Amino acid sequence: MKCTRQKTGTRSTQDSVITRTTRLGTTTRTAHLNTTGRTTYLSTTTRIVPILVLLALISISSLMSFPALARGGLEGVKIFIDPGHGGPEPGAVGPSGLREADVNLRVSLALRNCLTEYGGAQVMMSRTDNVDLGLGERVTLANNWGADRFISVHHNASVNRDYNATETYAYYYADGIATDMQEKVHNRLLEGLGLRDGKARTAGFYVLRNTYMPSILTEASYISNPYEEARLRDMGYTWREAYYIYLGIADHFGVAP
Numbered sequence: 322m323k324c325t326r327q328k329t330g331t332r333s334t335q336d337s338v339i340t341r342t343t344r345l346g347t348t349t350r351t352a353h354l355n356t357t358g359r360t361t362y363l364s365t366t367t368r369i370v371p372i373l374v375l376l377a378l379i380s381i382s383s384l385m386s387f388p389a390l391a392r393g394g395l396e397g398v399k400i401f402i403d404p405g406h407g408g409p410e411p412g413a414v415g416p417s418g419l420r421e422a423d424v425n426l427r428v429s430l431a432l433r434n435c436l437t438e439y440g441g442a443q444v445m446m447s448r449t450d451n452v453d454l455g456l457g458e459r460v461t462l463a464n465n466w467g468a469d470r471f472i473s474v475h476h477n478a479s480v481n482r483d484y485n486a487t488e489t490y491a492y493y494y495a496d497g498i499a500t501d502m503q504e505k506v507h508n509r510l511l512e513g514l515g516l517r518d519g520k521a522r523t524a525g526f527y528v529l530r531n532t533y534m535p536s537i538l539t540e541a542s543y544i545s546n547p548y549e550e551a552r553l554r555d556m557g558y559t560w561r562e563a564y565y566i567y568l569g570i571a572d573h574f575g576v577a578p
């Protein structure tokens with residue numbers, strides 16, 4: 322830029338126009354004048370510099386718009402995540418004391434990150450901390466927000482401690498949209514966790530029955546199984562569970578994750 326100003330500023334009226342536009346930072350205009358005006362006065366350096374400046378500006382603008390480029394196919398989709406239980410209600414408790422409510426929250430927070438950072442979705446959560454929240458409040462939050470989809474995250478328990486499986490629930494009278502999401506998420510959870518197929522099932526759970534939007538409830542594994550409880554203590558494992566739920570949602574919307 323400095324080179325352009327010095328070389329063109331001393332030549333003629335046309336050149337001073339070039340100088341002014343350059344100072345205003347309109348490099349394209351400078352380039353245009355260069356080609357239509359006094360090109361004979363301009364050295365190779367003078368012609369290359371505006372191109373370099375233009376390339377630099379393109380690079381800067383690419384960096385500035387990086388968050389937009391990182392957004393995925395779920396942009397504009399409103400997904401409500403409900404980590405089951407919380408506060409005084411721990412849900413199921415593992416053989417060595419791991420609380421389902423805490424695991425549900427950890428998976429849900431990771432799921433929120435995947436949905437927003439990879440998918441570009443809008444996410445609202447019923448809770449982001451270990452607080453008590455009634456089922457009615459959870460449903461009201463999702464309905465008032467006008468969520469497009471509702472996902473309640475749970476982990477199951479059985480008196481048989483050897484038992485472990487992946488189950489995904491939809492309401493008895495769920496429409497095709499909800500059962501499609503259910504199937505897609507269920508298949509991804511089976512793929513991601515490698516557990517026994519406890520099937521995609523129907524149930525009358527309060528949150529599934531009372532939410533206006535297509536809803537599912539995941540029971541990705543049994544916290545009552547000692548081996549599974551140990552895995553659920555691991556942050557990497559719960560992140561993996563969340564990531565595979567996210568992949569299922571991406572499949573459901575027919576977008577690349």
Ligand SMILES: [Zn+2]
Pocket residue numbers: 405406412413421475476
């Ligand atoms: Zn539960």
